[in-house]
Amino acid sequence: MKTIVLTGGGTAGHVLPALAIVPELKKKFDRICYIGGSGVEKTLAMDAELPYFETETAKFRRSLSLKNFAIPFKLIKGVKEATEHLKRLKPAVVFGKGGYVSLPSVIAAKKLGIPVVVHESDFSLGLANKIAEKHFGAKVLTAYPETAAENPSRIFVGFPLRDSLFTGQKERAARFLEFDGSRPVLLVVGGSSGSVAINEAVKAALPKLLETYDVVHVMGKNSLRYSDSPHYKPIAYSEAIENLYALADVVVSRAGAGAVSELSALEKSAVLIPLPAGASRGDQLDNAYYAKKYGAVVLEQADLSTQTLLSAIAEAKSVKMRPMSPPANKKIADILFAVANGNVR
Template identity: 45%
Template sequence: MVKKIVFTGGGSAGHVTPNLALIDKLKDDWEIAYIGSKEGIERTLVQDRGIKYYAISSGKLRRYFDMKNFKDPFKVLAGVMQSFFTLRKIKPDVIFSKGGFVSVPVVIGGWLNRIPVYIHESDITPGLANRIAVNFAAKLFVTFEEAAANFPKEKVIHTGAPIRDSLLKGDKLKGLQFLGFRNDKPVLLVMGGSLGAKKINEMIREALPKLLTTYQVVHLCGKGNIDTDLDNTAGYRQFEYVNKELPDVLAASSLIVSRAGSNAIFEFLALKKPMILIPLPLRSSRGDQILNAKSFRERGFCEVLDDDTLTADELLSGVQQVYRDRYDYIDRMAAAPNTTNGIDNILNWITKH
């Protein structure tokens, strides 16, 4: 009998791409379904893979006051009921959750159906969704060893990051061809996450004339953030988001400017790409990216800039310094413990059922 698994997680690409990495490994032997939100990015990413998708009601879990906090608990309860009956219909052997607010109703629905639930936490400090979900989970997998201190010891397994195999198979020449770039000039990749990063976008564009004297720049600026005035700028390409071409774009890149989401920076580490990290500031987050970036900087994998005080000149200087010393960063990343076996570690647990 073919085994069944349900995946959940969403709100941003960081809560979806690790699931896609696992899906790629299981799709030939398991029957797969996905439960996510009605309008989240996960719906598009998952349905593009031909995976059966179930949409549920989901309220956002906030750490701050908002009038929506009064009605969103009812959305979560509705999502729990929808998940409960959807899971009873699917009858999966196991549920895997990557977090995000949509995952909480699914995890609770799984627990009510007595289905084993595994969840994964990418950051050093857990998000609110996983703080709730861990109470209903059989095991919790973590990327950073430091994260174990935030959860019940008996539930935590250090697996590392689930790195997509496809990212490790990018083709530099195909990436350059896709971008329309030359092979004799370094490529700077700028990533603000699937939702974009306003400050990074602004500073990159302000520094662009000087950057283009040395680099070709590919800018993943997030949905709705394309600047059409720059469309015909030589040596500069901008996209809201890149999906299937991303492995080739990464292969073509010499260094990266990025936020400090755990999934992304571990992918850069696996690819040994020198990086400048600009974590989300405290006013916009719980501080998880600040801790992620601090951990990487202490290990010599990156340089870190402060979003609150960032200027175009500081960004330009950081890029120049990291590119100048790129081989030192590459050597330290090459000496790091295996960073590409997270998927296998997770699958070893999941496939026990």
């Protein structure tokens, strides 16, 4: 009986791509389990009906914080817990999707001699995957060919995408939003936690936008209604984003790896507003400018205003993104199975 353990989390972006490959993994492994913390990864993995095993996790804060002093103690505890889980599960391979949540299982797997494979979704390696590669011998799969080219041991595979992404129901979304189809649809997505900067820019631009578009605005948990127009629909979060993508003529989005890959694969007209370097490690800027080569319009947050947003939307409407790479689901599953059988080093 071959078992694989998935790990990763902290944000949905470190979990959903791992879950996307589960249908392919089921063709090759007898048992698929998930090890993670108490955050969003637990909810998503359990929703996917995967056996779930919890460990302590240690989040590194890039700003000065007393909480960083607790990291070594939390990590030691997490590694001990992950070691016990892995001893019981006896996986043939551990697959990490990055994020601080993945480190206890990656370290424990190395300690137990279990091969580790990680996937990097961004243009540059995140901290957890850097540590996994440099210190714990993890095989790194990448979403971008340039990232793989930096190290001959890395393998370019592309980005894993869930199958449901390609089965969005335009009519269902239109009915839910009560749009009659007489106008083009603008979808604004600020990321899983929303975006104050994007929300405020949309608020200022709404009078002009509503002259032309039906606007659906995914605002995050602190959602507000900026207009009483029937052509404006704010929602906190969508569990069926594929339906909104199918409906949308133009999408305004942050430039997280998942969003960029999805918009590219669906060949959407897109305006990408990446998080600035001061608010992240700069990965969204890298992702956005790479996507620009494939038809995305990039608007940096420092340049965001009513006029620049309107201009970017008008520009994006006339061009669709091209796929950056085919979905990597099967390729990743094939590599994991080969590693589990000792055929990839």
